[in-house]
Amino acid sequence: MITRTPPLWHTADWQKSLARAIRDPRELLATLQLPDSLLAGADAAGQDFPLLVPRGYVARMRVGDPQDPLLRQVLPLEAEGLPAPGYVADPVGDLSAMARPGVLHKYHGRALVVATGACGIHCRYCFRRHFPYTRANPMPERWQQVRDYLLADESIEELILSGGDPLSLADHRLAGLLEAVQNVPHLKRVRLHTRYPVILPERLTGDLLGLLSALPQQVILVIHANHANEIDANVRQVLVPWRQAGITLLNQAVLLRGVNDSESALAGLSEALFAAGVLPYYLHQLDPVQGAAHFAVDDSRARTLETALRNRLPGYLVPRLVREQAGAPAKTPLV
Numbered sequence: 001m002i003t004r005t006p007p008l009w010h011t012a013d014w015q016k017s018l019a020r021a022i023r024d025p026r027e028l029l030a031t032l033q034l035p036d037s038l039l040a041g042a043d044a045a046g047q048d049f050p051l052l053v054p055r056g057y058v059a060r061m062r063v064g065d066p067q068d069p070l071l072r073q074v075l076p077l078e079a080e081g082l083p084a085p086g087y088v089a090d091p092v093g094d095l096s097a098m099a100r101p102g103v104l105h106k107y108h109g110r111a112l113v114v115a116t117g118a119c120g121i122h123c124r125y126c127f128r129r130h131f132p133y134t135r136a137n138p139m140p141e142r143w144q145q146v147r148d149y150l151l152a153d154e155s156i157e158e159l160i161l162s163g164g165d166p167l168s169l170a171d172h173r174l175a176g177l178l179e180a181v182q183n184v185p186h187l188k189r190v191r192l193h194t195r196y197p198v199i200l201p202e203r204l205t206g207d208l209l210g211l212l213s214a215l216p217q218q219v220i221l222v223i224h225a226n227h228a229n230e231i232d233a234n235v236r237q238v239l240v241p242w243r244q245a246g247i248t249l250l251n252q253a254v255l256l257r258g259v260n261d262s263e264s265a266l267a268g269l270s271e272a273l274f275a276a277g278v279l280p281y282y283l284h285q286l287d288p289v290q291g292a293a294h295f296a297v298d299d300s301r302a303r304t305l306e307t308a309l310r311n312r313l314p315g316y317l318v319p320r321l322v323r324e325q326a327g328a329p330a331k332t333p334l335v
């Protein structure tokens with residue numbers, strides 16, 4: 001039997017991978033041997049939210065298949081420009097929940113920081129694709145404000161780092177934020193929501209793990225995988241030391257038409273996650289953000305899929321099917 005030592009990644013590796021990511025629809029289509037007829041739509045839809053996809057993620061796509069579930073998440077399509085009533089720029093009421101610039105405080109005990117607007121991939125269904133990051137970004141010089149906000153409210157026990165993708169920040173930036181908040185006495189947990197473990201696993205360097213495991217708080221890493229094909233051997237390997245360090249690994253997925261809207265795709269995702277040491281947490285109904293209507297799955301179909309999963313899998317592999325509703329005190333269950 002061949003045993004493979006997990007690769008030890010360094011900062012230069014992920015920064016290089018990110019710099020080499022594909023940004024030109026022509027190159028993506030050529031790499032995957034897809035027809036030029038997709039180009040006009042990709043160019044048009046990429047105008048205000050451009051294509052961005054790391055090569056390592058493209059390598060997990062099937063060549064020659066325009067319906068590939070990973071490709072569908074990143075390829076700008078003409079359909080994004082079609083009018084869709086009810087699909088708006090701020091579908092979840094983020095702007096009215098902003099307690100301080102970049103600090104969203106919607107739910108009891110949890111404050112969420114939009115740590116950066118940058119991502120390592122551009123997901124076409126993203127509910128923050130129109131988020132005014134330049135206006136709402138806390139920025140390093142304002143991290144003291146985040147600390148003051150947390151200190152002033154003893155009910156906040158969990159800090160959630162979101163974005164954009166918080167792991168787009170260089171380690172020293174992240175360290176600055178964590179340093180500002182680590183001695184808030186009532187803070188028990190720090191949670192990161194990130195797609196990097198899936199889209200660019202080399203981001204999970206030993207240095208980053210060192211930084212997070214040194215925190216006095218419990219750390220939770222919520223990875224965002226939507227399909228089993230996203231979870232390859234690199235993803236599984238890179239998560240091993242994180243698990244060993246006692247970090248809780250959870251997954252949040254979005255229910256997406258043409259990506260994972262079948263019983264087999266969702267069951268396959270849960271199985272692949274568990275094999276990587278990750279528990280499924282949420283399955284989100286799509287937020288009705290402008291440009292994403294073609295990904296919508298209707299509620300009755302979503303419930304049917306949830307029931308099928310519940311009848312097929314152990315309970316711990318069935319994610320909670322929820323929707324985010326502006327102004328609600330928690331994510332709203334559909335079942």
Ligand SMILES: *Cc1c(COP(=O)(O)O)cnc(C)c1O
Pocket residue numbers: 097104105106107110111112160331
């Ligand atoms: C989704 C979300 C959370 C986290 O909710 P959980 O149910 O704890 O996962 C916290 N704050 C905001 C603003 C959110 O949108």
Ligand code: SF4
Pocket residue numbers: 118119120121122123125126127128129163164165195
């Ligand atoms: S990584 Fe997250 S925040 Fe960034 S584009 Fe994708 S869904 Fe949106």
